[in-house]
Amino acid sequence: MIQRIFFLLVALFALLTFAGCGKSDSDSGSSTETPTIFKYSTEGAPISMDPVRAATKYANLMVTSIYDTLYEYKYLAPPYELKPRLAAAMPEISDDGLVYTIALKEGVLFADNACFPDGKGREVVAADFVYSFKRMFDPDTLPQGAWLWQGRVKGAMEWRESGTDYSQPLSGVTAVDDYTIRIELTQPYPQLMYTLAMGFSSIVPREAVEHYGKEFGINPVGSGPYMMKDFTTKLAKLVANPNYRDEVFKLAEHGYRPEEHAFTGVERIEGAKLPIMKEVEIHFMAEPVTRWTSFLKGSEVQYATMPLEQRHAVTESVNPLVPKPRYREKYNSMLIPDFGLVMVYINMDDPRIGMHEDPDQNRRNQLLRRAIRKGYDWEDRNNRFLMSAGSYFPGIIIPSLEAFDENLSRDTVTANFEAAKELLKEGGWTAENLPPLEYGAVTSVRSKQYFEQFRGWMEKIGYPTEKVVYRPFPNFGDYSKAVKNKEVMIMPMGWGLDYPDAENLLQLLYGPNESPGSNAANYKNPEYDELFRKAKEMLPGPERTAIYRQLNEMIVEDVPVIVGLMRRRANFWHRNVIMYPSENVHGSVLKYVKVVPESESVQPPQ
């Protein structure tokens, strides 16, 4: 009896195993049915969908899908051009650049929700923008985007300091009438328009904030293309907002260029009413293997990032991205650059390596930083961990920005261990007098690998192994606290741009922004600060670009940060999904996605 059961179990296992070998195709249902759901995936989940806390790209994606902003980026015009969204047109700007008058579209409704009388969404008016803007300056909402307008919008700080009374006006942001907003600035702010396309500036109805209280962050109510149907830590289900205005997609308005976009089939959505899909599922999957396996299955997620470990199995080449024929046939793909960079800050407040009162020591420290940079092998980092798909560049301004200087020498991003040794020698540094290098990071296998690679480079420039020290932090909260308290010497970090202007990068080294601000290097250079102050109020143009480049060169000279590398991810999507993927600041791209029957899939290039 027991023997029989045993052999039965073995036979069943063998049957399951061999049965699996014969099945190779995906389960994608009927090939002619028109799908109604788009299944998107991301590696992270939003914590809150309250616009004032939409600080991550995951939150920004959700917020800009559910809420309206005044402006938005064109779908197909990277590096990013603005167009009106809830605004009726681009703003009227006063000659001195201090007053923006923005007309709103009329007849736009919030989505139906229990927070409204009878559950019917009411019209969006200018007062809603004013209310939403005030929330950004209300400390009780724990806002994370106030820095964008702090000290720049007239009356904002005064409103906050006078007790955040919503019945009191905020002088710089007013509703002229139901359909006109006026924004008054204390100084010219050329980047203002970009901030009005960010999830932070989404327009919320006061009724929803009051109805849901602290839980407003998980009960978003907006006037955007989608409404929240269901939300868990692993999945968000969005459904088309039936109250959404008549918005029709026109290729010409979105910067369509056939040579760049035709491979995605986006010309097929010309004239489509937005949002195109009735339902969108956003699957939050932290585990790359699960995400990729789910993508390949066919019936689950339709968009995913290829994990590093799969590159040999899936691609013939990563950069340029050439999938193997079996993958090329079934999936569209694209290398999508991060709109940001990874870099390594050096704590300039630390006299062992940063600025020093003694000019001689100051000079030696500068040579030490230059030597470390000379030993920092971006190419090795790129090859080892980023599938050689990243691009590294001198200075802090990323290549996709207009101010990027192609003529800047690449010498500072090309490792040369002998040259690094020379720099150490020039500074009088020996194995005995070199300071310990404390490399801070949030503990993980990958951060430890990064550290070991770094230590290997430092050994090659003559740094004693025992003097290159790993300083792990158990979580990002603790790491962040230590950085903000100026306790970390070497700080690997990333920065995602908030808007496509080099000012957003250069402010990272602006003296007054030192820790706990965004200047984690605590770099203080009066000349730099003076130039930055001058440039940040200037309109785009050759003069401003020249100053941006000058600032960039100062960073290269002083080495408060070792820069920089821009990552690119190999993203794949099913061929029956019509989309042009984009990440980071772009926000709501979900409304443009169309899933067609498999029989109508976009054909791979021959």
Next chain:
Amino acid sequence: METLQYALRKFIYSIPLLFGVTLIAFTLMVYFGPDQTYQFLSKNPTPEEIERVRSELGYDQAFAVRYVQYLGDLATLNLGNSNSSGERVTQILVKHIPVSVALALPGFILSVVLGVSIALIAAFYRGTWVDKGIMVFAVVGMSISFLIVVIAFQIIFCSFYGLNWFPVQGWDVDSVGSYLSHVTVPTMAIVFVALGYNTRFYRAVIVEEMNRDYVRTARAFGASPVKLLFKHVLKNAMIPIITRVIITLPFIVIGGNIIIEKYFSIPGIGQVTLEAIISGDLPIVKAVVALTAVLYVFALILTDISYKMIDPRVSYK
């Protein structure tokens, strides 16, 4: 009546335990847990803004004040809202605990039932190739990393490389069919790994019973193997088995299964708790710690009561 009195008495005796557990956990969270301040701040905060957020999070209060407040919240069942999402903690527990229970329970039950059954067989055939074969499989099951089992099962049963029978991820459950499709592979993985541990433990317990005089007497009397194993041996071995089963239950309810939830992208309480610990979301962590402690106390009481039910000779005194 006697049982109820006993349960009440045990619960009252357990109150110091609850204090101890909450105090230790709270101390660890306050002094060694992550600081959330900078997660909630704008990019260039002023010292006043930092203080404001610290105050909002309660970091500016004395430890004793915070602990008393915690106990007060527990006593009034006011678990507050998550610092991160703002969602009510009770709502989070209500939403995620049933998922974890539904996910883990089939695997738990099957691994216990199968573990006991196989252990009975192994013990009965002690020293023979059947026993040795079972023990080899048990050791193999114990030796393979759970992570490997999860990934292998996912590839074999869920992916398009394998059988492609079950979903890779998600928890979109609205019918018995969808429940079974989501729970089958995780259950198989849980059983595969737990079976080895269970079988070895239960075999040891049963083998000890098999050496007792009453077993020899029953055999001499001519009792059939089935009767001997199920009526006599199993019944007498129930106390350690029940102890192990009941003590594990609180962790099924509240602990979830972090690896399963992560790799199958299932919104259970295990992942929620882990993320709360990592991010420093104290309201969630505090609630889970308290709930686990209370459930553990109840499990202990239930274990004692079950002893009496299994063996009437056991006294409550």
